[in-house]
Amino acid sequence: MTIWWFYLVAAFIVAAGSGFIWLTVQISKKTLGQPKLFGSDIDSTTKEVVGHIFNDEFREELKNRGRLQFEKIINDSAEFLQQDLRLTSSQLNAYMKNELTSKVHEELTKYEQSINDARDQAIDSIKKTSLALDEQRQVLGAEVQKDVAEEKVRIINNFINQLTDIVSHYITSAIGSEIDLNDQLDYILANLETNKQAMIEDIKNV
Amino acid sequence: MSDSKKYFKLPLSVSQPVDLNRLIHELTQLNEDINQKTIRNPNIKQDINISAKMTDVLKANNIDITAKEHRDSLLNVFNRLNERDRVINISFASEASPEFIAKITEWFRNEIDPYCFIVVGINPTIGVGCIARTTNRVFDMSLKGGLSGTRKLLTSRIRELDKV
Numbered sequence: 001m002t003i004w005w006f007y008l009v010a011a012f013i014v015a016a017g018s019g020f021i022w023l024t025v026q027i028s029k030k031t032l033g034q035p036k037l038f039g040s041d042i043d044s045t046t047k048e049v050v051g052h053i054f055n056d057e058f059r060e061e062l063k064n065r066g067r068l069q070f071e072k073i074i075n076d077s078a079e080f081l082q083q084d085l086r087l088t089s090s091q092l093n094a095y096m097k098n099e100l101t102s103k104v105h106e107e108l109t110k111y112e113q114s115i116n117d118a119r120d121q122a123i124d125s126i127k128k129t130s131l132a133l134d135e136q137r138q139v140l141g142a143e144v145q146k147d148v149a150e151e152k153v154r155i156i157n158n159f160i161n162q163l164t165d166i167v168s169h170y171i172t173s174a175i176g177s178e179i180d181l182n183d184q185l186d187y188i189l190a191n192l193e194t195n196k197q198a199m200i201e202d203i204k205n206v
Numbered sequence: 207m208s209d210s211k212k213y214f215k216l217p218l219s220v221s222q223p224v225d226l227n228r229l230i231h232e233l234t235q236l237n238e239d240i241n242q243k244t245i246r247n248p249n250i251k252q253d254i255n256i257s258a259k260m261t262d263v264l265k266a267n268n269i270d271i272t273a274k275e276h277r278d279s280l281l282n283v284f285n286r287l288n289e290r291d292r293v294i295n296i297s298f299a300s301e302a303s304p305e306f307i308a309k310i311t312e313w314f315r316n317e318i319d320p321y322c323f324i325v326v327g328i329n330p331t332i333g334v335g336c337i338a339r340t341t342n343r344v345f346d347m348s349l350k351g352g353l354s355g356t357r358k359l360l361t362s363r364i365r366e367l368d369k370v
Contacts, residue, residue, distance in 0.1 A: 160357070160361050163353075163357060163360060163361060163364070164350055164353035164354045164357055164360070165350065167353055167360065168331075168333055168348075168349050168350035168353055169331075171333055171334070171349060172299075172330075172331065172332075172333035172334075172349070175333070175334070179334060181298055181299075181300060181302050181303070181306050182303070182305075182306055184334060184335065185306065185309060187334070187335060188310070188335060188336050188347065189313055191335060191336070191345075191347035192313060192314075192317075192338070192347065193317070194347075195338070195345045195347065196317050196318065198343065198345070199294070199318055199338070199340055199343075199345065200317075200318055200319075202340040202341060202342050202343045203292060203294075203318060203319055203322070203340055203341065205341075205342070
């Protein structure tokens with residue numbers, strides 16, 4: 001928009017200059033191109049009058065007026081151009097501000113959306129991981145309880161199987177050599193009496 | 207003397223196979239000594255030294271050791287007893303005294319076989335009672351064996367105590 005204004009002002013300046021030159025040329029033509037009514041005297045008189053009218057002071061006055069006019073036009077144009085530039089700059093600033101604001105807002109919206117998506121995905125992932133951990137914990141808990149129960153049963157069975165050894169060992173350790181064989185004689189003979197028939201059969205079968 | 211099962215009495219002092227082997231060895235040696243001395247001088251009076259167990263055997267069966275036929279018969283009986291090999295291994299928790307072994311031997315000879323021998327062993331893990339082993343079987347008459355027979359009862363009692 002600024003460059004168009006510059007072209008317009010330049011064209012105006014060029015047109016004003018051209019008009020001034022054209023006016024000068026036309027005046028010169030009229031002065032130089034009038035038919036000689038009275039012969040050379042007229043010409044000379046005319047030249048003298050013209051020279052008297054368009055003397056150097058008049059020309060200088062015209063130049064000054066043209067220069068002033070030109071400067072005025074230039075100043076006006078510059079002022080107008082400056083105002084326009086200011087307006088354009090303010091509009092451009094507003095436009096850029098709006099555009100940047102909208103763009104930033106849009107990007108922020110997208111960024112917020114992406115963050116929300118990432119957060120949702122993270123929450124889903126954490127939930128899945130938590131569920132998997134719960135399942136594994138339950139499985140491990142069940143396995144541990146099963147192993148503990150099996151170990152308990154194994155220990156109890158082992159204890160029961162070796163119960164007689166344990167009790168016998170305990171009693172043997174407790175009584176030691178306190179019980180003499182003579183004191184056990186009745187007990188031994190009773191046991192022998194109980195197994196007598198089996199012993200007889202085994203010996204007879206030899 | 208001809209039938210050892212009917213007439214021969216085996217004293218309780220001869221309770222183990224090693225005793226019988228010693229008697230056989232002693233009698234063989236004695237027989238040979240007497241024979242040699244008789245060959246040298248048939249009219250000489252024999253001075254015979256015999257072991258206590260041999261003395262018990264002679265007294266129990268009223269045998270004249272100077273008579274050759276008695277010695278031969280006795281040696282024959284010993285050899286037959288050795289061939290029968292009726293041996294019962296019995297283990298106790300501690301070392302048994304000779305009197306205790308004599309009582310056990312007496313019971314075996316009265317109740318099981320009059321010409322059986324016993325081999326006594328020591329097994330400290332028995333605690334109370336004994337373990338007898340015949341030719342083909344083992345009779346666990348120890349405290350451990352008794353507890354094994356009543357393991358269910360013992361287990362139930364322990365569980366009752368655990369509940370209390």
